[in-house]
Amino acid sequence: MRELMTGNEAIARGAFENGVTVASGYPGTPSTEILENFCRYQGVYAEWAPNEKVALEVGIGASMAGARALVTMKHVGVNVAADPLLTAAYTGVNGGLVIISADDPGMHSSQNEQDNRNYARFARIPMLEPSDSAEARDMMGLALEISEEFDIPVMLRITTRVAHSQSFVDLKEQVTPSLREYKKDTRKWLMVPAFGRMRRASLGERMERLSRYSGKTPVNFILPGDKKVGVITSGVSYQYLRDTLPGASVLKLGMTYPLPAGLIRQFAAGVEKLFVVEELEPYIEDFVRGLGLNAKGKEFFPETGELGAAPVRRGFIAAGVIPEEASAPVPQYQDMPAVPVRPPVLCAGCPHRGVFYALRKLKLVVTGDIGCYTLGGLAPLEGMDSCVCMGASIGMSHGIDMAAPGLRGRTVAVIGDSTFLHSGITGLIDVVYNGGNTTVLILDNSTTAMTGHQDNPATGKTLMGKDAPVIDLEGLVKSLGVVRVRTVDPLDLSQLEEAIKEEVTASGPSVIIARKPCVLLRRQTGSPVTVNEEACTGCKTCLRLSCPAISVNDKKCSVDPVSCIGCGLCPQVCKFGALVAAKGGGAGA
Ligand SMILES: Cc1ncc(C[n+]2csc(CCOP(=O)(O)OP(=O)(O)O)c2C)c(N)n1
Structure with missing residues (x-):
């Protein structure tokens, strides 16, 4: 049977056909759909790990136990997983182990465009790179074979265009998954210096054999x-x-x-x-x-x-290879005619919006993080000062605190629920341990929204759709030693502002959990805000909310009733009472 598949679907298919039984990953564009597709196949186990390092360690463990394993991440995720990755080249594998690095040239959805081919050379692990979906499926199988034959993890690198473009794949039957025998072998798996040196020598030999193989492989x-x-x-x-x-x-x-x-x-x-x-x-x-x-x-x-x-x-x-006025047809799919740019924006009704409005109003220094909420840094909200990598907000805020006494009491770290669990916890431990003063705002919207609503340890569901224990964020941060912990409704501006003002000036670390599910999870119909045109002075304060449902026409504000879900935020910023919440709407809706 022949099917039109994206590169990501094809990788999931290749993993299934070739007997992968364990897969772990952390979401990140353009890799996310690989596990979302793989988990639908019968007889496999797939999971979202809290971060890429854990995902790779799960993969290494599954391989050590003898299973064929798949680990997925976006290119920057490999930085997080780099520690186990570079030593996994030494240990090698038992069952085949394949790591997907989904790179993002052009930074369609990423903070950098690092070229992860360098990781293969750096870690000394073989790398395969498909050009379309059929190759992606085939190379998944080949990668597993190479991994087992040469006793080494293999990196399969795709880029956004391959991950998300569709082409035909001829489906094959699944080979029956088999578990290789697990034998205790500390010289291979226990990387203390003496054994590590032996495995380093072995890695050199394996790479020599792989170099010869590269000259004769049909790919x-x-x-x-x-x-x-x-x-x-x-x-x-x-x-x-x-x-x-x-x-x-x-x-x-x-x-x-x-x-x-x-x-x-x-x-x-x-x-x-x-x-x-x-x-x-x-x-x-x-x-x-x-x-x-x-x-x-x-x-x-x-x-x-x-x-x-x-x-x-x-x-x-x-280079003089194609004459300037060559008659060959010019491919049109790049250099398309200019279309109006549509900058990304928080959805109408997004619970993150009020947070950035308040932070900007309070003129605080805000170290940010990565998620939908990073959009709170763009005009007109402009409520975030920095975004470097996942988890950076808390450590950076602590660094500012320690460096500039003048900014003490004026700095806040903002981080999403998934990002906090990914790599924010250790930053908070640093603050508590070292007697810092940082205020952390955890924006808990009950999902990993940015990458398309994946579950995480705070949502109560797993990738396979099973119920899971919900991490108690309040309990977690208290257990780390944070005494000042409070939970607020991010759509209640006065409650939110009060909480932030109090916590930034209080001494010692504090955590404010701003909790409201993502608007796309609690989609409401009806109850849009209405405009009292007589009261509207055309002051445009409401535009500072950067809500796509609000515009100003003929010097009067107007609310699009189709996109407005009546979150109740804009009536709170209009001091003339021109924006009127429907009955039953308003904060907490
Ligand atoms: C190391 C790394 N892994 C994955 C990503 C992709 N990514 C960006 S933000 C994010 C999580 C966002 O979830 P959350 O913090 O809950 O914020 P939300 O989008 O829900 O507001 C992910 C997975 C990344 N940028 N860097």
């Missing part, structure tokens, strides 16, 4: 063509290249670590001009040049942002 292959131009490429760049220079000789690399030196030399010897077309860093180009070959790459093709057929074409025009 690294030459597509013969015009001998005047030879192009080395991989991943989605291969698709852009085929659109742009269909006749060129191509060396397509499906295995990008270790790179096949012999095959590259052989390919280079058969073409007149050698190019490397790759997205982001000159990763392949540097290797090719290191072989003493004269390859052209980043001189003509961009090093940042997402690649596409248009930039590839522009590069080949600049």
